[in-house]
Structures are given as structure tokens and as C-alpha cells.
Amino acid sequence: MFLPEGSQDETGVQISNRLRAYEIFRQVTYNKSFRQISTPVVEYAQTFTNDVAGMDLLSMLKWFNGEGEIEVLRPDWTTAIARAIAGQHPSKQKWSYQGSVFRFDQENTESRQAGIEIVHADRFFGEAESLLTAIAYLQQLEIDQYVIELGHTGIFEALVAPFAFTELEEEQLLQAMHDKRTDLVEAIVLKAGNAELAESLLALIDAYGSRDIIKQYRQKWSDREDLIEVLTNIEKLIDLLEASGVSEVIVDLGRVKNLPYYDGIMFRGFLTNDGSTCFSGGRYDRLYKQFDITTSAVGLAFDVDVLAKHMKPEQEPDKICILASPETHAIAEKHRIAMDEPVVDIQYELKDQSVYHTVYEVVEEDGQYKVVEK
Structure with a gap:
């Protein structure tokens, strides 16, 4: 079947780069003492459409639940995190997150983000730490332009x-x-x-x-x-x-x-190189007024999909293949576990030898099985 407008399948390098981007972000923010947070992908619409947050319901993926309340797929991380941490002690200032947001008014309905929020901190400190974290992250991704x-x-x-x-x-x-x-x-x-x-x-x-x-x-x-x-x-x-x-x-x-x-x-x-926006953010103190909290709040979010397109592909290691059969699959698996190689594939039939650096096969010799180079 065809996909709805704004949805897409992905394979290969884009997925690999995105997963690396997430992991590098986790490490960068961990090293800078950010506390990880995740909010539900399904929220009440009112969290985002109230007078303070002020987001447009028409741009959201929404439905009525069994009680007649409007629920939405998370359209924005900052607002969701403000709801989640409003009751936290002010000493907990630095938060990081990773995951998708869903909006109809974007080119793709689902977009992946990684971001930080700094609350209850000195105003300039929060702004400075946000930008310095962005610089550190881009540096680790080897994106310098x-x-x-x-x-x-x-x-x-x-x-x-x-x-x-x-x-x-x-x-x-x-x-x-x-x-x-x-x-x-x-x-x-x-x-x-x-x-x-x-x-x-x-x-x-x-x-x-x-x-x-x-x-x-x-x-x-x-x-x-x-x-x-x-x-x-x-x-x-x-x-x-x-x-x-x-x-x-x-x-x-x-x-x-x-x-x-x-x-x-x-x-x-x-x-x-192409003018695409890789991150955006700013100050949003007023967002916390809906919780009767007067505080400092600032943050930014990276577009991980954009970053993944501009990251250098990970250098692939040499691939090894072991040719086996239903009867010898377990033997091939034991050999694979014992090998000190990052990528070892098992196949029953070799359709494209050029994919692999070295090919082995399980053979029977004198009533015993062994693995030899083909």
C-alpha cells in the first residue's frame, strides 16, 4: 500500500547515521551533566494548545479518546518537558531528550530531534551552555561548516x-x-x-x-x-x-x-553547504507561568534527520561470510562467535561474493565438520 503524505520508509546510511547521531548526542550531554528525560508520545492536546503554549491544533495528529478528550501525538518537546518537570526541585536544571515529534505543517509528518532544556539557572549561563553544547555536539559529529x-x-x-x-x-x-x-x-x-x-x-x-x-x-x-x-x-x-x-x-x-x-x-x-537548519531554540520563561512558576528557561533542539544527511558515513569494516546449510548452521554460528571480526554473515547460498572480503564454508572431512576458507 502507498504511504500517507509526509511519511517515508528509510534504509541504509540515513538510519545508521541517525543512530550514531543519537548516541553521540547522549554522550556529549552526559559529559556535560545533563539528565535524560523522555515524555509519552501521546499527550492531551490542551498541554500544547492552552493560552500560554499557544500551538495550533490543526497542525497536530489528533483523535478523541474514550472520554471525549482530544489526544495528540507529541508535536513539541519543550512544552511536554515543561509539563513533566514543573514539579521538580529547582536544583535539577539541565535536561536532555531524544525522539520524534509529529506535525502536519512540516515537510515530513515525523521528525526526529535531540535537544536540551536548562531551567532555574542564571539567564546568561543557560543561553551560553545551550550554545556551547551545540558547538560541542557539531564538533563530535565532524560537522564544521x-x-x-x-x-x-x-x-x-x-x-x-x-x-x-x-x-x-x-x-x-x-x-x-x-x-x-x-x-x-x-x-x-x-x-x-x-x-x-x-x-x-x-x-x-x-x-x-x-x-x-x-x-x-x-x-x-x-x-x-x-x-x-x-x-x-x-x-x-x-x-x-x-x-x-x-x-x-x-x-x-x-x-x-x-x-x-x-x-x-x-x-x-x-x-x-545547503542552508538547512540543523538546530533552533531560545528562551521561553513564560511557558512555566501556566504552572504558576516564575523562572528562567532556555533550550534548543537539533534536527537529527538533517544532521544524519550531512554526517560522513561510518566506514564499514570488512565483511566475512560463512557458507553453511540447515544441518551445519549451528556449527557456523559457533565459529562466528569465536571469530574476532566485527561483521560475520552466515548464508546458505552465495549470491554476490563481491559483498564480502573473505568467504568461508562449513565442510565435512573424515566424518567431522570444519570451517575452511573458500
């Missing part, structure tokens, strides 16, 4: 705050800013009667590039203490990244949140 982008939700929000927009207009404006559609941004702002805001937002869309952008906007916003604080936050992280050997850092002052719960610094990693 990437760019890190930094943005902040506070810039757009501070500029828009004095002006009146309906909820729909604000959603449309956020989407237009996200897509960097200058024509739509201008149309929405002018229609809402906020013409004086248009120039600032249109300039913000082009505020993208090296750290020199921060110098320009420090002068431009010299009378805005709130925005200067945001620029300082971004610049401190650039200093950290550069001191850690990352030379490719991009600033996007016009970036806006793509998930409702983001409320501060945002970061993304792009692979330079």
Missing part, C-alpha cells in the same frame, strides 16, 4: 507595544515579519492606522548581518534603555561564540518568534 544566527523577541515587541493592533492584525504582522515580506508589513501597519511604525519595522527586516549591525542600532536606539539591554545580551553571546572558535555568527534584529512561548533570545544553526 555552519553559521549561528542570533535574534531576540524583545525588539519587535518593544517597537510594537505603543501601537494598537487587533489580535488578528498582530498575528498577520508577525507572520509577515517572519517571512520578511516588506509589502505585507507595510500594508498591515498602514491599514491599522500606525503609519509611524512602518519605517521602523521595514528597516528592522533589513537589520541582518554581522555584529556591525549592533553598533549601528546602538546609536539608533541610544535613548531606548530596553533595546540597548537586548543588544548587549546578543553581543555578550557573540563574544562567547567567538571566544569558543565560532567565526560565523549572524545577527537578525528583525527576527520574530515562530512559537508563541518564546520570550527572549533566539538562536538557529544553519549548515553552509
